[in-house]
Amino acid sequence: MSFIRQVFSITKMNLQSVLQRSGASIVIIVGIAGSVAVMVSLLAMGEGLNSTISNTGQEDRVIILRDGSSSELSSGLGMQEVDIILNSPGVKEENGDPLVAGEVYAIIDLKKKGAESTSNLPFRGVQQTSFTIRPELEIISGRNFNTGTAEVIIGKGAHDQYEGVDLGDQIKVRDGFVTVVGIFTTGGDVHESEVWADLPITQNIFRREGSVSSAIVRLESKESFDDLGIYIENYPSLELKVLTELDFYDSQASGSDLIKIFGQVVGYIMAVGAVFAALNTMYSAVSTRLVEIGTLRALGFNGSTVLVSLMIEALILATIGGLLGAAIAYALFNGYTVSTLAGGSFTQTAFAFAVTGEIVQQGMTLALIVGLIGGLFPAWNAARRDITEALRSI
């Protein structure tokens, strides 16, 4: 009998008896499913936050902050500095207008749905060019704000998370109100967690007349980054920092890398626990089947086929466990939207858990490693057992 046929027939026999030994098999499956579910959900959280933040950037867009500032919230530029940027090289023009927008980035306190205290909702004052620079912005409900009026539009993410921000709702700011007139999407990036209003109105609310937090620029092409950067940085007495949007949002996403590392650390620790549990179960599963294994050996099946088929059994159980775990994580969390203080900043960013193929793959790798280790030693032990000794234990 060939090796493969032997392995095949023993494996088939093992699998047919799996149901009779369901207790032990379930323990292995549950252990592995648990580890995989935990790792996949934590990684999906990190991935969701990461992709929301770092998706925001485009390579031909540039953000300009004051030198020394690492976030829009701490940065400030005078309007006269924005004028210098307007006349800089490398800036794209449309219909004769340079695509540069000065924006104020601030926070208002508002309650999230079901919350007792308030959260920090980002509030962005924008110019009309802001919309030309970001063509991905689309109003999905209502309309855009009219310039010069106390109207605002709200991102889809913020709209889902906060209370009292439906179309027509009024939000109290300082001693007046702003009215929500539209809901927008930007394809799932951080701006969806923001409220946008006309720049002068915003400057007035936050007492920032004559200054903005940052300037955003669309470049002629991504190669013109150096032209603009060198010009701005060498401009006399101008203390500004030029960053591509990609670099800027990457630096804001550092918190999500930590969540990912955390997910992996917890996942692997748990996997170690699952390995021990699987070893225990496989050992006792094998020991109750010693007679069966001894009989097979006496019939002429050799040790290595017994080993391989026991391993296959363990790996099949591990695969089931892994798929189950990934499915649980997917069902519970995929698309689940939460918001948090992101990347060490003070503003809330809403993001959705993303169970990606790559994450499921990592989870399955974990499952198979557990199955491999959990199956190898007991199977090795069984295959090497002396036939007479094994049969004697009847």
Add this chain to the structure above:
Amino acid sequence: MKYWTIVRAALTRKKVRTFMTIASIATAFLLFSLGRSVAVAFTSEVDYAGKDRLVVSSKLSFTQAMPMSYANRIEALEGVETVAWRQWFGGTYIDRANFFPKWPVPESYFDIFPEFIVSEGGKEAFSRNIQGMIAGADTAEKYGWEIGDRIPIIGDIWVKDDNSNNWEFDLVGTFTNANGGAQDEAYINWKYFDESRAFEKGLVGQFSVKIRDPNQAELIAKDIDSLFANSPDETKTSTEEAFSRMFAEQVGDIGFIINSVLAASFFTILLLTANTMSQAVRERTNELGVLKSIGYPDALIMIFVLMESVLICLIGAAIGVLLAFALFPFFSGVALGFAGQIEFSFSIVLSAIALALLTATVSGLFPAYSAMRLNVVDALRKN
């Protein structure tokens, strides 16, 4: 203990299995301890909040500044003892990774926070030296600062009159926190900050208000807010505890998810372990029958089995907690970015012991009970 031999025999009957069971329990408790330390981080500031202090911030958002003149108006209110204020400074010490909060404060700030024990002469030097800085003991130790050192900070929000953002302060004192709360902040002299900054002069970020009677907190908070109602700078006054909790809640979603995921993993491992333990007892039915037939009382048999699971769980829990303690420095580095400072407290050890005993009871009770109820004849027959 007289019956130690019997319990030991049960534990060493299958050494590999006992080892594996202990190991998987140890992993569960390792996760538990690390998870708890993260959870503690989300609420720690809340625990250290002063009961006799209120925080006044702008109603628009806590980042909006308010006129400093509010201090006198608040201080004139009934029930208010002292008012101090602070402003978020931000800024970078050498490298962005060296993060610690920096607050410009007036001298009176230290009167409101008696838990800050300032090194001798520190407060006097702080009021004398306009560029003075008092740093938390942890911060000073971390960067190797000595009193008298000049500390350079690059401002990110605050620019000086001369359009430069290079600030320098003199370390005049350090403080420890008698409450056990944070000692990783730095306080800088308000006068110097306010005179030197290019904009927002005379505006402050938050007021800290010390009140005479903590029971009046809600009432005084309302009084303060109505004092400024319908003005361009409305205020939002809350107890220090509520103010800290607002921040904890904002990170909250993630903290909650991490905690529930950790709890789920802990219980998965425990489930597996409980199964192994009851299996271990089932295999010994026969031996337990022998013990009974030679006269061991039922209750004692039950205690043997329970002792076995208690020992396994306690040993496993001890190993897990010790491992967590050893891994902690690495772990806190990973967690720092989103959970703030995490700490390993003694309460974690206590709750681990309680949880170990609970686990032992839950997983050992059923096998122990069935061992007790065992019919000798059936038990011996089951060979």
